[in-house]
Amino acid sequence: MLPVPMTLVRNIAAEALGTAMLLAIVVGSGIMGQRLAAGNDAIALLGNTIATGAGLIVLIHMFAPVSGAHFNPGVTMVFLLRGETAPRTALLYVAAQFGGAVIGVWAAHTMFAEPVWQISTNLRDGWGQGFAEAIASFGLIGTILTTQRSRPDFTPTAVGLYITAAYWFTASTSFANPAVTVARSLTDSFAGIAASSVPLFVISQIVGAVIGLGMFGWLIMEKPTHA
């Protein structure tokens, strides 16, 4: 038996289940949009956006009291670097996030009666895409760090609204999450990303998260100066 206390087991289960539900939402709503919109990608992205934004707000509210609701190795890394998450916990969280993410993709495929095992052919290359992912992660870390400090009850809603905006304002539709990125290489649908594009995305996400940690860590160093 692993010498893991029951509380930590619950935390890890929450990270795995929450990330699985997140991917089921992202990939499932992408398939729904693609099928119904019949080639009109703007309308497919609208449905994908509304489902992901609303779903994220709910998921973070659901799981935050248990595990903190990271669902994202980049977020866990930032909390590790800030000393707010222990190294062992961080490692277990990241493993749970990757495992949960893949299961979520497969659950979406099963619901829509598609082959469970798929490989994306959706190339997302070019420096613009990398820059977009860095900005997406930078903003996500900023959203979390600033609202956690001044209005922690609003953080779950802030993250959902941020991703709602980022699906449209970043050229990459804002993956902003290494576990999500890897898992989305396993779906050949609207939300997919070819395996060859994954490294650019993941590296950009980590760079953006680290810059965000530095920038926003500095900005919120003082007590709020405005009520």
Place this chain on the structure above:
Amino acid sequence: MLPVPMTLVRNIAAEALGTAMLLAIVVGSGIMGQRLAAGNDAIALLGNTIATGAGLIVLIHMFAPVSGAHFNPGVTMVFLLRGETAPRTALLYVAAQFGGAVIGVWAAHTMFAEPVWQISTNLRDGWGQGFAEAIASFGLIGTILTTQRSRPDFTPTAVGLYITAAYWFTASTSFANPAVTVARSLTDSFAGIAASSVPLFVISQIVGAVIGLGMFGWLIMEKPTHA
């Protein structure tokens, strides 16, 4: 006369009226979407989604202080199993939910000047649909149980946002409610479901709800570990 105290009469009236308004929203906005979108089902579903999500948030805020705003035999069953609703109350709630749901469908038909009595011909079959309904109910029960414990003032909004997401990420557009499912067999419009597909939906919903009760009951057993 039934020996029912006035408070319980109000509770039952709230369940019936709230479920009726829910169905009027679901079916009415489906007809509106279908008529205006003229064959573009993605846009029809967008309108249907926004109306249902916004409407649910309002309805639960309206009726929760009176009856708890279940509107759903699956939810009432979960509260019965958790010992939070008495058996007699549960039985009366479920009857009110089914009765209200049917009246809501007929109200929608009357508003749109359609025949009141209709039978849906919209087949929604296959294991993917059943799996989707189980996931939809599992997530709905999780949304309610987790937020009721940590942020009960947010539960009505969480349920509305969850259904907003679930209309898009589940292959079945997330009925997630046996009373809603049966009532929607009585409309031959966008939101309808053929009677022959109803049993698969209802059984899947109950299975998903019971699994959700077990899983999320375990997850929230401890006091929140994250502020």
Place this chain on the structure above:
Amino acid sequence: MLPVPMTLVRNIAAEALGTAMLLAIVVGSGIMGQRLAAGNDAIALLGNTIATGAGLIVLIHMFAPVSGAHFNPGVTMVFLLRGETAPRTALLYVAAQFGGAVIGVWAAHTMFAEPVWQISTNLRDGWGQGFAEAIASFGLIGTILTTQRSRPDFTPTAVGLYITAAYWFTASTSFANPAVTVARSLTDSFAGIAASSVPLFVISQIVGAVIGLGMFGWLIMEKPTHA
């Protein structure tokens, strides 16, 4: 000079300005939707809905601390019948609402460089439309009375979300407001209503509001029984 204290002057100004802004939003976003959507009424209604719902939430937050933010003779009538608004105040509110509403329509026309003076030719007839307006008003009064009692800080958002849903689930797109209805007879655009259809709408709205007052007044007679 009218012997009206300055506080009441402010209240009346708030009702007039708020109702004017509401009509500018309803009619202006209707024109925008009509122009951009080029015949696709579902997309035009989506834009109209999002603007009206979001705008109403803001307007009620803005003006509620001053005047209560009725913006609606039906709502003022209900508060008069409940003894929460004095008869003289009610009369002045209703006059301000009608005057403000017409100015709002003309402001929208001016922004969009259309003739200020217009007469709608948009017939909205039939018993289904009347029934829809009665239901729309019934639900609006229910939204206000129930949330005012249990969660008054949420009432402005509840009203905005209710109208968001009602634009789609009622066959009439939910005018639910006699001042809005009369003013919308003065625009020959997406949001217009022919003068000959106005009486059916206004009577139905009053009937629905009175039934709502009775029904929801009874439902919330007791203290909330559910936390």
Place this chain on the structure above:
Amino acid sequence: MLPVPMTLVRNIAAEALGTAMLLAIVVGSGIMGQRLAAGNDAIALLGNTIATGAGLIVLIHMFAPVSGAHFNPGVTMVFLLRGETAPRTALLYVAAQFGGAVIGVWAAHTMFAEPVWQISTNLRDGWGQGFAEAIASFGLIGTILTTQRSRPDFTPTAVGLYITAAYWFTASTSFANPAVTVARSLTDSFAGIAASSVPLFVISQIVGAVIGLGMFGWLIMEKPTHA
């Protein structure tokens, strides 16, 4: 070295970064909408609206505790006139807003792999457009002043929802911000404005803001009379 204390440096950095992120959102989501919607401007505006509204809510929550989150020389001017912002701070804020706005436009171009340097050819002329910008600014100042007084925790959300509505109900799609207007002259995309149209917009915005300051300053002079 400027004798600027570190707190003020953080405030100015917050204004610059926040305004940059706002412009990246406005211009980036405009490009995304334009590319995906392929000529359907209503759908492009829907995506642009949802991204801007959701993004603004998040940005103001993020930066308000640091700098007040003006992001807008018109807003800074109003706070200067009300004596709530010191003249030197106001000057530095406005410079940071213009600088940040331009950088945000260039960041959007870089993400979408477009030429960084662009000049808009999008004429937005006529008195209707000017009137629309005056109304847009009038309403924005009203939103801020009224909610700051009665529900300051809601102001960030109110501003985001107001702009969501104003994108649709004003004929100009509501720039309502001189820094945003100037910066948007540097993008030849959906959100652009030709340099020759900028003066009309900026003057109208200032006029609308000053009228709003007078009107709403008078309205909220008393303590709230309604709970």
